[in-house]
Amino acid sequence: MVLTPSGLRFWGARLPFTVGHGGVTRDKREGDGATPVGVHRIVGCLYRPDRVAKPCDWAVPIGPGDLWSDDSDQPDYNTMVRAPYPGSAERLMRGDRLYDIVLITDWNWPDAEPGRGSAIFIHRWRGPGRPTEGCVGLKPAHLRWIVPRISYATRLIVPEELAG
Secondary structure, eight states, X not given: OEXXXXXXXXXXXXXXXXXXXXXXXXXXXXXXXXXXXXXXXXXXXXXXXXXXXXXXXXXXXXXXXXXXXXXXXXXXXXXXXXXXXSSOEEESSOSSSTTSEEEEEOTTOSSOOTTSOOOOEEEEOSSTTOOBSSSEXXXXXXXXXXXXXXXXXXXXXXXGGGOO
């Protein structure tokens, strides 16, 4: 999967996408809202079993207590954790549908460097031109089409040319 100015290139298709409200950056920091340049492996898939069928055989269901740590002062920064949690974390089982299916990239993982940013996911977008918090957003139908066609360690390439 390669992000290009004309769309995400995958299996001969070019699919519309959105990136973070901070644009694409070479120097990712926690909370900057930017999508990092680089070659990012897909290292996981999460899904909401109460809303969608299991999208691939390696997908992991998420529930009400599942969170993603974005607290760089915690030892489990940039990993999935469970509530109750002592630090700052994002709820994975959201009220909206953004995280019904989530592909997890290896950005700043598995040995997270504090402050370098967490949770660069590929997930459902809010709509064309509506940015994410730093993730890559796709149309729901395109995300459902991609997931069964990839495997663990498929790469997402965010090229330098997209950085501002």
